Amino acid sequence: MSIVQSVTDAVSTDGGRVDAVSVRVGAMSGVISEALTFAWGAASGGTALADARLEIEWVPAVVWCEACAAERELPGMRMVCPACQTRCPRLVRGRELDILSVEMAG
Amino acid sequence: MNATPRILEVRTQILKKNDELARSLRDRFQAAGCLVVSLVSSPGTGKTEFLTQLMTRLNAAAPGQDRLKIAALVGDLRTDNDAKRLAASGVPVWQIETGTMCHLEADMVERAIDEAGWSIHELDVLFVENVGNLVCPSGFDLGEDLRLVMVSTTEGEDKPLKYPTIFNTADVAVITKMDLAAAMEFDRDAMHNAILDVRPGMEIVEVSAKSGLGMDGFAQRVRDGVLAARG
Numbered sequence: 173m174s175i176v177q178s179v180t181d182a183v184s185t186d187g188g189r190v191d192a193v194s195v196r197v198g199a200m201s202g203v204i205s206e207a208l209t210f211a212w213g214a215a216s217g218g219t220a221l222a223d224a225r226l227e228i229e230w231v232p233a234v235v236w237c238e239a240c241a242a243e244r245e246l247p248g249m250r251m252v253c254p255a256c257q258t259r260c261p262r263l264v265r266g267r268e269l270d271i272l273s274v275e276m277a278g
Numbered sequence: 279m280n281a282t283p284r285i286l287e288v289r290t291q292i293l294k295k296n297d298e299l300a301r302s303l304r305d306r307f308q309a310a311g312c313l314v315v316s317l318v319s320s321p322g323t324g325k326t327e328f329l330t331q332l333m334t335r336l337n338a339a340a341p342g343q344d345r346l347k348i349a350a351l352v353g354d355l356r357t358d359n360d361a362k363r364l365a366a367s368g369v370p371v372w373q374i375e376t377g378t379m380c381h382l383e384a385d386m387v388e389r390a391i392d393e394a395g396w397s398i399h400e401l402d403v404l405f406v407e408n409v410g411n412l413v414c415p416s417g418f419d420l421g422e423d424l425r426l427v428m429v430s431t432t433e434g435e436d437k438p439l440k441y442p443t444i445f446n447t448a449d450v451a452v453i454t455k456m457d458l459a460a461a462m463e464f465d466r467d468a469m470h471n472a473i474l475d476v477r478p479g480m481e482i483v484e485v486s487a488k489s490g491l492g493m494d495g496f497a498q499r500v501r502d503g504v505l506a507a508r509g
Contacts, residue, residue: 174379260478261479271291
């Protein structure tokens with residue numbers, strides 16, 4: 173809910189109606205897409221974003237594996253290289269929690 | 279009228295407002311020489327008991343050292359039970375009643391310090407006990423220097439794997455209720471491995487607020503942190 177509120181706060185609409193909001197959510201952001209979608213309807217009500225579509229771009233977690241000297245996409249949340257099983261502390265992608273764009277009604 | 283939809287590129291971080299306030303709080307705390315330690319865990323892990331015991335130790339004058347000036351903020355949905363328990367340590371406590379909010383945010387910390395009438399310049403350590411929740415607090419920076427994520431020996435060794443994000447945003451993992459480890463058949467290696475799998479290299483501390491195991495050591499760590507914060 174707080175996340176949705178932050179979106180409604182962050183999007184300045186100049187009084188116009190919003191058709192869609194597109195966000196980017198990383199696997200390590202702590203936000204679950206399903207929960208965000210669920211909260212969207214409830215928390216956007218009464219704001220300029222009521223009835224707006226929420227489009228979520230999901231970003232998988234990617235670490236830098238020292239041992240493989242390569243970027244590796246993680247299948248889950250363990251920061252362990254799926255190829256060589258080494259623990260990889262360096263997260264390259266996956267913490268994103270961004271608003272990308274807002275589509276205004278014409 | 280333009281019939282085609284207008285798409286505005288926004289490209290902003292959703293939690294930017296909280297992040298910016300937390301950064302400004304952190305700067306203010308550091309300038310004031312006040313060490314800020316936050317605690318986060320599931321309900322029932324033992325945050326309050328750990329903090330009560332820790333503050334009792336810190337509130338006593340250590341040989342050859344000044345008595346530390348400590349205060350604590352505690353977030354709770356509805357009750358002031360935790361605030362009362364913490365106050366038993368003799369330290370000023372201020373409760374943030376969060377109502378329907380399941381976590382603390384930076385502006386709540388800022389407001390609470392103000393409402394409590396504390397000056398951060400006069401404090402050596404400020405503790406912030408978050409609402410019992412391992413999910414929502416993870417995204418919200420509170421401006422703390424040290425975030426402790428706590429998990430008890432009674433909770434199951436896979437907890438870090440279930441809530442990896444909070445482990446990823448914390449600095450130290452504190453395993454509580456070590457006095458129950460044998461009775462719970464606590465698998466120490468499994469817990470350590472789970473923590474290190476979701477946060478490679480994470481510092482792990484084992485304590486029992488009840489028996490006192492690890493508590494003096496952790497109190498000393500906080501004292502060292504205070505000296506470092508004073509610069």
